[in-house]
């Protein structure tokens with residue numbers, strides 16, 4: 001395949017981890033006979049410095065014309081005092097909106113070699129943790145009507161939680177399709193005992209599920225889900241939920257994996273174009289020191305190959321190489337433990353490439 005990828009390295013450790021990701025993708029291209037062509041564009045703080053805005057039109061145009069978009073991280077202390085609409089992070093919401101990305105996929109996988117880094121008791125994770133949180137990304141109260149008004153109790157503020165049938169249908173389908181390629185189990189998380197929007201959500205999930213008789217479906221209220229994730233993490237496969245619940249639960253699930261430097265993510269829309277990015281930010285405290293963990297970014301590359309391009313074997317080659325490096329005892333500072341070999345960002349990238 002010949003594929004065009006828009007690269008958005010961004011700020012802080014972004015360019016460092018992106019460089020390793022590109023080297024890994026090139027190795028995959030060489031081994032499996034694909035050509036990846038890259039166009040690098042600015043977003044975030046670097047775009048503010050160079051173009052006076054966090055998300056220049058040229059960046060949007062290049063991303064829209066690409067087969068897929070890869071973003072490392074944006075933001076940093078330098079731009080912290082700018083007003084909201086000029087903050088580097090605006091570029092993230094802007095790109096997701098422009099590209100019509102409504103499904104956020106966040107896997108939380110506990111690598112065998114990192115079991116000691118998991119904060120849960122060993123007996124709770126002895127059967128492994130491999131959870132995919134599928135979060136609705138463009139609806140719910142983050143995007144609903146918001147405002148302030150006077151009430152009997154003084155000034156009040158509101159953010160409306162609203163979901164349409166179509167919005168729930170498309171995210172539910174995404175979750176079921178993903179579950180079909182995994183352990184065929186979807187857990188729907190809502191709060192239908194209290195929220196009208198959740199009652200609609202649940203009814204649509206049940207309707208969509210009829211098209212997937214091969215996938216097991218169960219339901220949890222969000223408060224119970226947050227407990228069950230801690231008590232029996234191994235029993236989850238795919239979790240589908242709305243924007244705010246998914247925001248919280250995906251962070252909770254991610255903590256079982258040891259470090260934010262290990263967490264990839266994908267944002268998908270209705271076509272094959274997606275945006276892939278590590279969950280972490282620009283980590284300005286460690287930028288430029290060659291100590292950042294590039295694994296979250298490299299695993300996001302594997303997700304891109306799998307979900308945008310249908311290259312499952314190529315994705316597995318990356319995931320297996322990462323697992324081998326960890327089994328061989330190599331660690332960046334954030335996942336370091338006694339008796340392991342500490343390496344920097346570039347060295348970690350090279351070790352992974354050597355094992356592909």
Ligand code: NAD
Pocket residue numbers: 013017072073074075076077089092260261277278279280281282283284285286291292293294296334
């Ligand atoms: P952060 O994720 O950048 O850093 C949190 C902590 O984790 C820091 O101690 C950092 O050194 C460490 N860390 C993060 N990634 C790491 C990696 N790959 N390897 C090793 N250690 C790593 O979060 P923050 O400090 O809250 O935010 C810093 C900046 O990033 C802010 O401007 C914030 O708005 C922005 N941010 C951007 C994104 C994004 O681009 N998607 C996401 C979150 C935060």
